[in-house]
Amino acid sequence: MSFRIYNTLTREVDEFKPLAGNQVGIYTCGPTVYDYAHIGNYRTFVFQDILRRFLEYRGYELRQVMNLTDVDDNTIRNSTAAGLSLREYTQKFIREFEVDCELLNLEKPEVRIRATDHIDDMVKLVQVLLDKGYAYSADGSVYFRVGAFKDYGKLANLDLSGIRAGARVDTDKYDKTDVRDFVLWKAAKPDEPFWEAPFGPGRPGWHIECSVMAMKYLGPSFDIHSGGADLIFPHHENEIAQSEAATGKPFVRYWLHAEHLIVNGEKMSKSLGNFYTLRDLIGEGFRPTAIRYLLAAVPFRKPLNFTFDGLHQAQHSIERLRNFRYRLTKEKFPAGENPALQVRAESARQAFEAGLDDNLNTAEALAAVFDSVRDGNTAMDRGEFRDGDRGAFLDTLTRWDRIFAVLEDTDHAKLVEYGFIKPSAATVPDSMPDASKDAVAAKLGNGSPAEAGADSLTDEAIERQIAERDAARRRSDYARSDQIRDHLLKAGVLLEDTKAGTRWKRK
Ligand SMILES: [Zn+2]
Numbered sequence: 159m160s161f162r163i164y165n166t167l168t169r170e171v172d173e174f175k176p177l178a179g180n181q182v183g184i185y186t187c188g189p190t191v192y193d194y195a196h197i198g199n200y201r202t203f204v205f206q207d208i209l210r211r212f213l214e215y216r217g218y219e220l221r222q223v224m225n226l227t228d229v230d231d232n233t234i235r236n237s238t239a240a241g242l243s244l245r246e247y248t249q250k251f252i253r254e255f256e257v258d259c260e261l262l263n264l265e266k267p268e269v270r271i272r273a274t275d276h277i278d279d280m281v282k283l284v285q286v287l288l289d290k291g292y293a294y295s296a297d298g299s300v301y302f303r304v305g306a307f308k309d310y311g312k313l314a315n316l317d318l319s320g321i322r323a324g325a326r327v328d329t330d331k332y333d334k335t336d337v338r339d340f341v342l343w344k345a346a347k348p349d350e351p352f353w354e355a356p357f358g359p360g361r362p363g364w365h366i367e368c369s370v371m372a373m374k375y376l377g378p379s380f381d382i383h384s385g386g387a388d389l390i391f392p393h394h395e396n397e398i399a400q401s402e403a404a405t406g407k408p409f410v411r412y413w414l415h416a417e418h419l420i421v422n423g424e425k426m427s428k429s430l431g432n433f434y435t436l437r438d439l440i441g442e443g444f445r446p447t448a449i450r451y452l453l454a455a456v457p458f459r460k461p462l463n464f465t466f467d468g469l470h471q472a473q474h475s476i477e478r479l480r481n482f483r484y485r486l487t488k489e490k491f492p493a494g495e496n497p498a499l500q501v502r503a504e505s506a507r508q509a510f511e512a513g514l515d516d517n518l519n520t521a522e523a524l525a526a527v528f529d530s531v532r533d534g535n536t537a538m539d540r541g542e543f544r545d546g547d548r549g550a551f552l553d554t555l556t557r558w559d560r561i562f563a564v565l566e567d568t569d570h571a572k573l574v575e576y577g578f579i580k581p582s583a584a585t586v587p588d589s590m591p592d593a594s595k596d597a598v599a600a601k602l603g604n605g606s607p608a609e610a611g612a613d614s615l616t617d618e619a620i621e622r623q624i625a626e627r628d629a630a631r632r633r634s635d636y637a638r639s640d641q642i643r644d645h646l647l648k649a650g651v652l653l654e655d656t657k658a659g660t661r662w663k664r665k
Pocket of ligand 1: 225
């Protein structure tokens with residue numbers, strides 16, 4: 159079966175065929191780096207990562223380009239307020255964005271670039287549009303003449319009958335149905351950064367940035383352009399107009415848009431107090447892999463209702479998968495094989511692949527793998543599972559995780575690496591203080607104190623204490639064994655003694 163995906167341009171689920179063999183060019187609108195990105199942004203970025211990973215899984219070679227919008231009204235306003243140059247100010251939020259991407263296991267695009275490193279290319283494209291009569295200058299700015307591009311509105315499916323010739327808009331964002339000539343180059347304003355151009359000093363409009371960077375790295379025509387649904391109009395409509403007017407070639411073949419995210423059934427907004435960045439959620443004690451899982455679990459064309467309940471469920475779901483894999487790798491089973499079970503594992507693989515082939519239906523892909531986990535666990539509990547059946551189930555899980563990327567428990571190590579958690583190698587001292595002082599000192603990224611918890615103990619420290627407890631149990635020193643278990647419990651680490659050995663997890 160082949161990969162099919164909903165294309166906003168055709169309004170149909172189209173079979174995916176790249177322009178050139180198995181090479182796929184993808185452009186994704188990146189963040190505007192004036193503040194931390196919020197989880198609504200990350201819904202789109204996680205969708206793009208699932209798309210990317212599935213295309214790689216299917217054997218395509220990717221070239222994904224992501225821009226960083228580092229010049230616009232917001233970046234200029236905030237950098238001025240902070241007394242920093244645009245570059246210094248945006249560098250901080252580029253770094254924070256990179257950290258968030260690492261935490262969420264988002265693969266790095268092949269090309270990630272700043273808009274302000276491409277001003278010369280933008281000036282050139284604006285000049286081409288001026289030369290071809292698709293643009294005009296007014297009051298030092300340059301505008302795209304919407305009426306001159308006959309295909310305008312084809313992506314957003316706009317009715318242009320009410321278009322007012324010559325009406326102009328200077329801002330990057332405007333009303334959904336208000337079609338007006340949009341700005342390509344904004345005349346320089348006092349105290350704002352500007353660049354020289356033949357048509358006067360100024361700075362690029364937001365839309366032209368993406369046309370220029372997309373075509374520079376992917377050519378005039380390429381396979382996939384994606385973003386949030388709120389970018390369809392005007393941003394992506396305008397990208398098409400600028401690019402196709404300049405080159406005379408079709409710009410993008412598949413336009414993919416992720417639906418919006420709501421929080422507890424309401425639109426996310428600062429005034430409602432339900433506006434979350436990734437680090438807000440980490441501060442609430444949620445794991446990045448659980449956040450990734452929840453953002454990936456809803457198919458991209460459905461609105462996603464983001465709740466703390468959903469995050470707790472996501473953590474449990476991940477735990478269930480990890481427990482199953484633990485059993486698969488550690489539990490002892492009778493020798494031999496159970497062919498029916500291997501067929502079961504193989505059919506789960508086919509089902510999750512079929513789900514993703516079908517318009518990236520992540521919900522179906524999740525259901526397929528959880529069905530096989532249930533059946534595998536049942537077979538183990540009934541004594542029907544055989545030593546030779548491990549491989550088939552492990553193979554399905556591992557393949558599935560190449561796309562979903564939540565099986566490895568890397569949260570703690572990453573949170574330590576990026577300074578959200580203070581590391582400690584504390585062992586259980588014989589004198590046994592109440593709780594590790596280091597644990598109390600642990601701070602989360604937003605400055606709120608963490609509970610004295612597992613986050614202060616490194617994986618290695620926990621493993622070492624478990625080994626010591628095992629040794630104590632072997633010499634029948636149950637007092638010491640219980641002491642270590644209690645201490646770990648206070649530090650937020652739960653121990654579970656199984657036939658396959660002692661398993662631990664963080665509360
Ligand atoms: Zn863009």
